[in-house]
Structure formats: C-alpha cells, structure tokens
Amino acid sequence: MKKSFYTIITFARLNTKRYFRDRLAIFFTVVFPLIFLVIFGSLFHNTSNISFNVALINQSKSPLAQQIVAQAKKSNVLKINYSVATLGDAEAKMQRSELDAALVLPQNFGMVVNGIPSGQLVVYYNENDQQAASTLATILQGQFNIFNARYIKVSPPLSVVTKSTNQSSLTQFDYTFSGLLGFAVLALGIFGPVNVFPELKKQGILRRLHTTPLRVWQYFTSNVLSQSVIGLFSIAIMFTVSVLVFHLQMKGSYISFIIFAILSIFTIYGIGLALGGWAKNERQAAPLGNLVSFPMMFLSGTFFPRYLMPEWLQKITNYLPLTPVIDGFRLIVTEGKSLFAVGPQIGLLLIWAVIIYFIAFRIFRWE
Numbered sequence: 001m002k003k004s005f006y007t008i009i010t011f012a013r014l015n016t017k018r019y020f021r022d023r024l025a026i027f028f029t030v031v032f033p034l035i036f037l038v039i040f041g042s043l044f045h046n047t048s049n050i051s052f053n054v055a056l057i058n059q060s061k062s063p064l065a066q067q068i069v070a071q072a073k074k075s076n077v078l079k080i081n082y083s084v085a086t087l088g089d090a091e092a093k094m095q096r097s098e099l100d101a102a103l104v105l106p107q108n109f110g111m112v113v114n115g116i117p118s119g120q121l122v123v124y125y126n127e128n129d130q131q132a133a134s135t136l137a138t139i140l141q142g143q144f145n146i147f148n149a150r151y152i153k154v155s156p157p158l159s160v161v162t163k164s165t166n167q168s169s170l171t172q173f174d175y176t177f178s179g180l181l182g183f184a185v186l187a188l189g190i191f192g193p194v195n196v197f198p199e200l201k202k203q204g205i206l207r208r209l210h211t212t213p214l215r216v217w218q219y220f221t222s223n224v225l226s227q228s229v230i231g232l233f234s235i236a237i238m239f240t241v242s243v244l245v246f247h248l249q250m251k252g253s254y255i256s257f258i259i260f261a262i263l264s265i266f267t268i269y270g271i272g273l274a275l276g277g278w279a280k281n282e283r284q285a286a287p288l289g290n291l292v293s294f295p296m297m298f299l300s301g302t303f304f305p306r307y308l309m310p311e312w313l314q315k316i317t318n319y320l321p322l323t324p325v326i327d328g329f330r331l332i333v334t335e336g337k338s339l340f341a342v343g344p345q346i347g348l349l350l351i352w353a354v355i356i357y358f359i360a361f362r363i364f365r366w367e
Contacts, residue, residue: 012226013226016229019230029231029234036183038241041177052077053081055084057090060107060119062117063110064119068105077139081098090102094124100132101136103121103124105121106119123137178326181238181261181325181326184231185268193272193277194285195276195285197276198276198284201366202281220273220357223269252331252333252337253338256339259339264329267353272289277360278363278365295320299320300320300322300323319348321349323348327342328346
C-alpha cells in the first residue's frame with residue numbers, strides 16, 4: 001500500500017511540474033478564464049450606474065434655465081457633449097450613434113406666468129434609441145418634480161412608498177462569477193487531458209508506462225491530485241481578482257468552497273480522462289472535447305443565468321455535469337450556503353463521478 005501511495009504522489013508531482021512548464025496549458029487553464037472574468041466583470045459590475053451621452057442646447061435666457069443647465073452639468077446620469085451647439089449638429093451625431101439624445105430648452109422655457117415659471121424641456125431622439133429616450137425622460141421628469149414642489153404644494157391622494165426587505169439580491173456579476181468558475185473547471189477538466197493524453201500517446205510515453213507495474217487507477221489518481229492542485233491555483237487567482245477589482249463579497253465558508261471545488265474538479269476531470277484516454281490522436285480528441293464541452297458551456301449557466309431559458313430547457317440542463325458545479329459555487333459564494341445546503345448538487349456530482357470514471361476505466365488506452 002505504501003508503494004502504491006508513493007507511486008501516486010510521484011506521478012502527481014511530475015504532472016504538476018510538467019503543467020507549470022507548459023505555457024500553453026497555463027494560458028488555457030488560468031489566463032483564458034481570467035480574461036473572460038475581466039471582460040464580463042467589467043460589463044456587469046457597474047450595470048446600476050446608468051448614464052446617457054447627450055447634447056444640452058439652451059435657447060432660453062431665463063434664470064430657471066440657467067439653474068437647470070448648472071444642475072445638469074453636475075449630474076452623474078448625463079454626460080454632456082459640449083462641442084454640440086445646434087440641434088442640427090446633435091441630429092448628425094445621433095445618426096452616427098455618438099449621442100443618445102439631445103435636450104433642448106426652448107426660448108420660452110422658464111417664462112413666468114402668474115408668478116410661477118413654466119416650460120417644457122424637449123428630448124430629441126432617433127427611433128432606434130426610443131427606449132433610452134423614454135428612460136431619460138422619466139429620470140428628467142423626476143428631477144423636474146423637485147422643482148415643481150418648490151412652487152406648488154400638492155399632497156397627492158395616491159402614492160407609492162418603498163420598503164427594504166433587508167435582504168441583498170444577486171447581481172449580474174454574481175451569476176457571471178459563478179459561471180466563470182465553472183468555465184475554469186471545464187477548461188481544466190476537459191481541454192487539459194484532451195490535449196495532453198493524445199500527445200503522450202504520440203510520443204510513446206504512455207506505452208512505456210504500460211510496461212511498468214503502474215496500474216490505471218494509480219495513474220488516474222495521480223492525475224486527479226495534480227489537477228486539483230492546479231485547479232485550486234487557477235480558482236484562487238480568479239477569486240483574488242474578483243475580490244480586489246470587482247469587490248466580490250464572499251458570504252460562504254472558505255472550507256466549504258475548497259471542498260466543493262475539489263469535488264467539482266474531480267468530477268469534470270473524469271470527462272477529460274475518458275475522452276483523452278480513449279482518443280488515439282488529436283484528430284479524434286479535439287472534436288470529442290468540443291462536442292461534450294460546448295453544450296455544457298452554453299446550457300449550464302456559464303455566461304448567462306439559466307432562468308432566462310425556457311422552463312422545459314431548464315429541466316433538461318439541471319442534469320448536465322457542469323450545472324451542479326455552477327449552482328453550487330453560486331450558493332456557497334454569493335448566498336453563504338453550507339455543504340449540507342448544497343447536498344443536491346454534491347449528490348448529482350457524485351452520481352456523475354461514478355458514471356464518468358466507470359466509463360473512463362473501461363475505455364482508457366495506453367496507446
């Protein structure tokens with residue numbers, strides 16, 4: 001038993017060293033998922049900060065118009081293009097999608113009638129920006145209501161109030177982060193062995209190992225150990241970037257997170273072992289890897305939440321191997337769930353692990 005354990009540790013150490021010497025492997029398992037994290041994190045991290053590129057054309061000389069222009073310049077919602085002086089210039093820029101809208105204060109804006117100033121701010125927009133213009137008009141009307149309240153004191157009979165539930169909801173970045181963790185596990189577990197094993201067969205390395213007392217289970221175990229170390233290294237980098245750059249809040253236990261990550265790597269890596277161990281060369285391995293990984297990549301919630309899918313499709317994707325990985329990461333990281341709470345995800349991963357490794361042992365080829 002000690003001899004078998006020593007053999008496993010030795011091969012695990014050799015596999016880990018070989019990985020860190022392979023720049024291409026490091027790129028696809030560490031850098032590539034990190035690039036996706038930065039891109040999607042930048043897209044979704046500040047989705048709540050809405051802003052509009054507008055032209056502000058003031059044709060009025062009234063004090064109220066001057067006051068509104070001053071307030072608009074201080075606004076975080078409006079990004080004013082000061083190079084636009086006329087409505088014609090604004091329309092030209094809107095046609096090139098350089099502006100979302102043009103805000104015009106007419107000459108009679110702020111004119112005093114019965115001691116109360118009045119006027120209409122006109123929002124010009126193109127047809128393809130109608131939704132943005134509607135949102136902008138709603139925001140501006142809310143600001144005008146503040147001005148209106150200074151002159152007319154009205155207590156509306158019907159109103160709406162808001163109350164917090166004291167619970168934080170998931171942001172788009174929370175879903176994205178969990179999905180990209182799953183993508184990193186997928187890249188490590190499938191693309192790694194699918195590329196490595198055919199190359200080892202081509203070089204005759206596996207054939208020579210087959211002539212030694214090394215058993216398939218020992219070789220598999222050593223690979224799983226080395227890939228777990230590499231996978232945790234990759235996930236740690238992604239987690240650090242998410243916390244420092246995108247201010248991710250880790251709500252769950254780090255121990256639960258690490259245990260679940262190791263189980264996820266173990267299960268998904270079995271798919272790569274089965275595909276790479278069966279394929280004789282790269283021509284067989286690459287199509288098989290894409291055939292298995294791409295459906296999971298797009299249907300398991302890697303890049304967008306599964307709740308956006310039709311209900312019938314959600315029921316099918318519940319049973320894909322990558323789905324419990326992403327769901328489990330989300331529950332632990334963003335909702336603070338324990339390992340016991342993610343029991344359904346763990347159970348599904350264990351079932352898949354038994355099926356996958358049974359197949360991998362049966363179809364593995366040394367050459």
